[in-house]
Amino acid sequence: MDELVPSFDENELSPEDLEVLRAFEEKTDWVASDIATNNFAVSSENSAATEDSELSWLAIFITEAAEDVAKLRHALNQIELDTHVNPVRFTVLQRVAHKIRGAAGAVECHGMATIAQHIELVSEKITQGTIFPVLALQAFNQAVSALESALQQLATNGTEGSLPLQELEDQFNYVQTFVHTLKSPDDDTEAQHEEADEEPVRTSSRALQHPFMPFIRVDGRRVSKVIHYSEQLAELRAPVAHAQEQLENALQELQSVQARLRQLQPQLSSIFIEQNANAQRDDLSSSLASRILTQAHQTRHNGARSESTHSKIMTEGEPSDPARSVFNDELNMERYSEQDMFIRSLTETIADVTMASARVDAASTMLLMRQQEYMTQVASLRSSVMLLRLVPLKTLISRLHRAVAVSPLPIELEVAGEDTEADQSILDSLAYPLSQMVRTCLADAGAILESTAHPRVWVQAKGAGNEITLEIGFSMNVNGGALDIIREPMLRLNGTYTLHRNAEGGISFLLRFPRSHGTTQCLVVRIDQQILLVPFSQVARIEEHFEHKPPDQLYHLSDLLGFPRDTQLQSRIRPMLRLVRNAASRRHTGVLVDEVLGEAELVVKPLAPYLQRPGISGAAIDGHGDVLLQLDLPELVRVYTQHQNVYPQSGVTAELPTESASAQAKPPYILVADDSVSQRRSLIQTLSHAHYRVIEARDGLEALEKMLEEPPDICLLDIEMPNLNGFDLLSARSGYPELANMKVAMITSRSSDRHMQKARELGANAYLIKPCNEATLLETVQTLLDRTAG
Amino acid sequence: MSDSPRPQDTFLYQEHASLLEQMSDAEFWTYAAERAQTVPAEQIAHDNFVVCDLHGCSCLIDLSVLRAVVPAPPRVSLLPLAPVWMLGITAWSGISLAIVDLATYLLGSQQKSGYASGMLLVAQHNEILLGLSVPVIGMSTSIDTSRLLEPEKINLGFVPPCHEAIKGIFMGDVVIGMDDSKSLVLNVPVILTDMVQQLRMTASYG
Numbered sequence: 001m002d003e004l005v006p007s008f009d010e011n012e013l014s015p016e017d018l019e020v021l022r023a024f025e026e027k028t029d030w031v032a033s034d035i036a037t038n039n040f041a042v043s044s045e046n047s048a049a050t051e052d053s054e055l056s057w058l059a060i061f062i063t064e065a066a067e068d069v070a071k072l073r074h075a076l077n078q079i080e081l082d083t084h085v086n087p088v089r090f091t092v093l094q095r096v097a098h099k100i101r102g103a104a105g106a107v108e109c110h111g112m113a114t115i116a117q118h119i120e121l122v123s124e125k126i127t128q129g130t131i132f133p134v135l136a137l138q139a140f141n142q143a144v145s146a147l148e149s150a151l152q153q154l155a156t157n158g159t160e161g162s163l164p165l166q167e168l169e170d171q172f173n174y175v176q177t178f179v180h181t182l183k184s185p186d187d188d189t190e191a192q193h194e195e196a197d198e199e200p201v202r203t204s205s206r207a208l209q210h211p212f213m214p215f216i217r218v219d220g221r222r223v224s225k226v227i228h229y230s231e232q233l234a235e236l237r238a239p240v241a242h243a244q245e246q247l248e249n250a251l252q253e254l255q256s257v258q259a260r261l262r263q264l265q266p267q268l269s270s271i272f273i274e275q276n277a278n279a280q281r282d283d284l285s286s287s288l289a290s291r292i293l294t295q296a297h298q299t300r301h302n303g304a305r306s307e308s309t310h311s312k313i314m315t316e317g318e319p320s321d322p323a324r325s326v327f328n329d330e331l332n333m334e335r336y337s338e339q340d341m342f343i344r345s346l347t348e349t350i351a352d353v354t355m356a357s358a359r360v361d362a363a364s365t366m367l368l369m370r371q372q373e374y375m376t377q378v379a380s381l382r383s384s385v386m387l388l389r390l391v392p393l394k395t396l397i398s399r400l401h402r403a404v405a406v407s408p409l410p411i412e413l414e415v416a417g418e419d420t421e422a423d424q425s426i427l428d429s430l431a432y433p434l435s436q437m438v439r440t441c442l443a444d445a446g447a448i449l450e451s452t453a454h455p456r457v458w459v460q461a462k463g464a465g466n467e468i469t470l471e472i473g474f475s476m477n478v479n480g481g482a483l484d485i486i487r488e489p490m491l492r493l494n495g496t497y498t499l500h501r502n503a504e505g506g507i508s509f510l511l512r513f514p515r516s517h518g519t520t521q522c523l524v525v526r527i528d529q530q531i532l533l534v535p536f537s538q539v540a541r542i543e544e545h546f547e548h549k550p551p552d553q554l555y556h557l558s559d560l561l562g563f564p565r566d567t568q569l570q571s572r573i574r575p576m577l578r579l580v581r582n583a584a585s586r587r588h589t590g591v592l593v594d595e596v597l598g599e600a601e602l603v604v605k606p607l608a609p610y611l612q613r614p615g616i617s618g619a620a621i622d623g624h625g626d627v628l629l630q631l632d633l634p635e636l637v638r639v640y641t642q643h644q645n646v647y648p649q650s651g652v653t654a655e656l657p658t659e660s661a662s663a664q665a666k667p668p669y670i671l672v673a674d675d676s677v678s679q680r681r682s683l684i685q686t687l688s689h690a691h692y693r694v695i696e697a698r699d700g701l702e703a704l705e706k707m708l709e710e711p712p713d714i715c716l717l718d719i720e721m722p723n724l725n726g727f728d729l730l731s732a733r734s735g736y737p738e739l740a741n742m743k744v745a746m747i748t749s750r751s752s753d754r755h756m757q758k759a760r761e762l763g764a765n766a767y768l769i770k771p772c773n774e775a776t777l778l779e780t781v782q783t784l785l786d787r788t789a790g
Numbered sequence: 791m792s793d794s795p796r797p798q799d800t801f802l803y804q805e806h807a808s809l810l811e812q813m814s815d816a817e818f819w820t821y822a823a824e825r826a827q828t829v830p831a832e833q834i835a836h837d838n839f840v841v842c843d844l845h846g847c848s849c850l851i852d853l854s855v856l857r858a859v860v861p862a863p864p865r866v867s868l869l870p871l872a873p874v875w876m877l878g879i880t881a882w883s884g885i886s887l888a889i890v891d892l893a894t895y896l897l898g899s900q901q902k903s904g905y906a907s908g909m910l911l912v913a914q915h916n917e918i919l920l921g922l923s924v925p926v927i928g929m930s931t932s933i934d935t936s937r938l939l940e941p942e943k944i945n946l947g948f949v950p951p952c953h954e955a956i957k958g959i960f961m962g963d964v965v966i967g968m969d970d971s972k973s974l975v976l977n978v979p980v981i982l983t984d985m986v987q988q989l990r991m992t993a994s995y996g
Contacts, residue, residue, distance in 0.1 A: 530868055561870045608919075610989045611879070611888055613870050621881045627867045629879075 017099050020064055024057075024106035054107075061107045062155050068096050069151060072119070072144050079137065093140065094123035100147070111165040112150045118168070119143045142171050170432055218388045226388060229381040236377055240370040247363035254356035261349050267342050386516055390421040393461045393470075396431050400472075403435040404457055407442040409449065417461035422468050423516040426493060430513070433489045434472070437509075440485060441478035447722070452476045456504065463515055467537055470511045475504035480700055480725025482509060487731050494617050494632075498735055499701070499724070507701050507723045512537075519601045522620075522630060523577070525593040527558045528565065533602065533620060533630040540578045542596055551578060551590035553637070553737060560591065560615070560636040579633055587738045591633055604630045614639045634737065641740035668785050669693045669710065673703035673729070674718040674747070679770070683716060683747070686774050687781070700724025704732060711738050714784050717764075719748040719755065730762035743784040747772060837935050840911070841928035841973070844893040848973040850960060851911060851922075853930060855978040858882070858912040862923055863889075871992050875985075877923060882912060889921040890985055896955070896976075897948050915979040918986050922978075933960050938975055946974070952984040 075092045097119035104113035122139045125131040146168040153161040397418050404413045438457070442448065448455055456475035461468065483497065486509075490497050495513030502508040514520075522533035523542075554576070558565040574592045581588060602620035606612070615636030620628050670692050672683045680696045687694045695712070697703035701723035707715065719726035726746055733739045745766035746759045756767050765787075766780050810818065839850035840859065866878030866889055875895035879886050889910065908925040938958025941950070950956050957977040 529865075561868075563868055563870070605886075607879075607886055608888075610918075610986045610993075611869060611886070613993050616870065619867075619879065619886045621884065621886070625881050626865055627879045627881050627886050629867055629869070 017095070021099050021102045024061070024103040057107050058154075058158075061103050061109070062151065064103060065100055065112070065147075065151055066155075068100050069144065069147050071096050072140075072147070076137075076140055076144060079140075090123045090126050090136075094120050094127075097123065109150070109154065109160045111160045111162060112147060112154075114165055115143050115146050115150065115168060118172070119147075139172065142168055170435070222384065222388050225384045226381065229377060229384050233374070233377045233381055236370070236374045240367070240374055243363065243367040243370045247360065247367050250356065250359040250363040254353070254360050257349060257352040257356045261353060264342070264346055264349060268346070271339055271342060386518055389423045389425070389516060391424050391427065392419050392421055393427065393468075394418040395424075396427045396434065397459055397461075399431045399435040400438055400459060403438040404442065407439070408445045409442055409455055411442070411455050411457050414456065414458040416459070417463075418459075420461040420463040420468060421515070422463070423514075426513060426516070429489055429493065433486050437482045437485045438472065440481045441474060444479045444722075448476050448478070456506075466515045466518075466521070468513055468515050470513075471508050472511070473502050473504070473508035474506040475502075476506045477699060477701075477722040478507060480721050480723060480728055483724065483728035483731045486511070496634075496735065499704070499732065501701055501705065518603065520604045520620075520630070521599065521601050522604075524597040524600050524628070525557070525577070526595040526597055527556075527561070527563060527593055530563060531597065531622075531626065531628055532557070533600070533604070533628050534577065534633060535617075535630065536599070538580055538633050540580045543576045543578055543590075544573060549588070551576075551588040553587060553641075554590045554592065555637060555640065556592045557631075560633075560640045561631075577633070579637075587736075589634075589637055589737055591637070602628070634735070637737045638734055638740050641737055667691055667693045668713045668781075669695070670781065671695050671697060671703060671706055671712040671715045673697040673700065673715065673721065673726075675699055675721045676718070679718070683777070686777060690778055690781075692781070700726070700729050703729060707733075707739055707742065708736065711742050714743045714745060714781060716745050716747045716768075719746060719750055719759075727758060727762055730759070730764060733763065743787065745780055745784060747777075838930050838932050839975070840930045842892070842911075842924040843926040843928065844896060844924060847893075847897065849892075849896070849924075850931070850933065850973050850975045851913075851978055852975075855913050855915060856911050857914050857919070858910075859927070860910050860912065862908055862910045873988050873992050876989070880921065882921065885919075887912065887919060887921045888989070889923050892922045892924050895951055895981070895985065898951065913978050913982060915982040918982045920982055920985060933962075933975075935975070937961075941974075944972065952980065954980045955984065 072093060075089055075096070079089045097116040101113045101116035101120065104110070104116060119140065122131065122136050122143070126133060126136040146164040150160040150164040153159065153164070394415075397413075397415055401413050404411050442457070452475065454475075456473075458471075458473045460471040460473070463469075483499070486497055490511065490513065493513045495511060497512070498510045500508055500510070520533075521536045523536060523539055525532050525534055556565065556574075557563075574594060575596045576590045576592050577596075579589045579591065600620075600622070602622065604618040604620045606618050607616065615632050616629050617632040617635075618630045620630060622628055670687055672680055672687070672694060673696070674680045674683070675698060680698075684694045684696060695706060697706050699722040703715070703717070703721075704724060706712075715729075717726040717729055724732065726748065730744060733742070733744075743765045744763065745768055746764050747768040747770060748755070749770045751769045759767050765784055768777065768780060810821075813821065838853040840853055840856070842849045842851060860882070863880040866880050868878045869876065869888070872878075873895075875891045877889045877891050879888055881887065892911075908923060909927045911922040911924060911927075913920055913922055935958070938960055941956040941959060944959050946956070954977050957975045960973045960975055961971065962973075
């Protein structure tokens, strides 16, 4: 195969593909020709024949397109395995896409034709080298997925649907590089084009993680600050180096003085030895001759001393040794014995050591000061770099504006706090899910207009510390399915989402997510020998065990994690972390730890996928090189209570409110949530006759409110409901520990495996398909109740 | 043929160089011609292994899968829902590294070993990076992997945790002082993959 970059020529299609394409083009020509020559007579026979012909062409197209899409997928897999960019592979993509475009256009599948055109354009760009390979690969994958989706819809429903193309274009809008590829003369997205020109370039979060990171635009003033702090940091290097040098010099000086001190040590030793020897010799001079000689010497010595009181030199050996007489200094200068010399040297050296030590102290203090200045500057620089990545939320909110604008409803999005700033990558990762969420909520325009003439939608953003709170509110009932869309993106960001009924009677979604990636402020706690981190945002306050009202639920962190407890501390009062309460929840939750060690600001990173555990949101490495796990306490509590009883071990139970005996004897309580009145009435009647206590909810939001008022034993949930559908409710349940023990049975007309699988993954305990006979319903309820009792 | 001694081995060591230097020109060229005409013996595969003593069981681990051999850390952080052979997590080169007790994993002990001791072998296979805690390691050694016996042919005294965890059995002394008439050559990539799979399963099912 020719490895040079080939330019694409339609004639390079394989003969078979060329034949197919020509056939589709001729089919188009036949129709046009008939219309032009007025041979197209509208009659029932002709229209039936035409329809059959169209269906035949469609069937042929679907078969051909399926093969071609498979070829595209295969080519993409090959590209992903390549270690370098191979232009030949992109030509293959271009060829196949060209064929699909021609054929799709001929059978009036314009959505698929447009998607294929995008693939051709991206192939051209990459062979020309005008686009990063990683972006192109991402675009190819998205486009091929869109083709597959459209083809599936075409095969199933007979029409391709507009959603695949729409979603693809939304995804492409992430990367502004593609904006111009989307524009065709007939496209009515000029407004988007203008808006795209005004917005700074954004990148998708996935692209940012790739080594080939595209460019991003940043605020020039912030770049100036970064440069300024960098320059100041560079200026501090010289003083730090100088202080280091001063310290090194002082240390060297100290070392040399210490060396001199060490040199004096042998002299000291010899002097002591001499003195000892002299003393011994004195002791040994006991013989008469020695005494006589000594006496004579002393007499002479005293005589010499009287002549010169200042001249006295102690010679080596003994002063009584006649052979060693005192040296007479005729000039009367001071005479120093060796011992005196040594003492003087020692004194001087000790003084030098003292001075050198002082210099070392001073130099060390100066170095410490310079280092502190340096670290302060580093912190400033780091903050300014983090700020570079912050952009106003209006970049995200503009997407929500568009989502509201495309709705047929007469709504204008009301916005507050759009100047709140957050990390670009975080906003990018939320832009598509949130716009999809708004579209989903407003999808049933007819029902909305029936309920209210003046629907309102608003967005309110606030930032506090490293946390952003975003409220998306609707003044009316909306279509369910919103939580399903935002669940995964919020989990990836370590964010939380809740919802409640707002003052307008509609539903508000409250999202909390970090302002930026980077350090997290955490509480450092200990259980037994383990040190762990708890994000500040999860803890309302720390109490020394029930300072305030006792919590409704109390756990020990060791039990939540399954770690061994410190048995020696059983009777000791432990600190309790009172968790931040969910807005709609009425329960207070407390978690006991062995010790609160303090707080820390650390960089928390996710664990490897195989090490991820429920309730562990990441890990940080502290200054000692130890790994500290960061906990998600609400998630830990939820998982724990799903497997355990709510109340912990004895010793603590006595201090918690217990259920009264009469409350425990109540019949089982079942909540029925369905938007169909007749369905609700039928279920209520069946269950009431079976002596269950039953309550109803008309939509998902009302169901959640009633669950929180009094958690039912069992909840029968329909899937399709306003505000929150059944899947949304299953997702929302995870944010409320008091609902952890509630059993959920889906009761729905959706019978596909996909729906059942999804319900199972979200934690549903049973799945009933409408119409459901009474016996099956009652048997299921009884089974679930038996499991709860067990 | 000359009477000069001739190097017997293929590899040129110092003594061989000396022998060659002692040869006359004629002897040298005769020798060279003979070597050129000699059909080379099949290249014997010699891989380098590090010897580990897992509570009396001698094991060999291919050096090519090891990133580092370091002293075991004094402390580890426990991970919830972990298998019994997983000791915890420690930091290595700025990343969180899971430490597993190789002896407990391989030999099937149900008791947790407690903190890591001995040495830590940081092993990598594709994206998987795990720390294998072993009580004792010996020197590295080179063995002929073509001479390995199949594990099925010998009674190991325990059931391996997964199929193909043991690549083969090497019969012979690898370390003086160890009773190591046989040594297990471990298939570390397979072991790492199995460990990761079990770690994932315990996260889901406890």
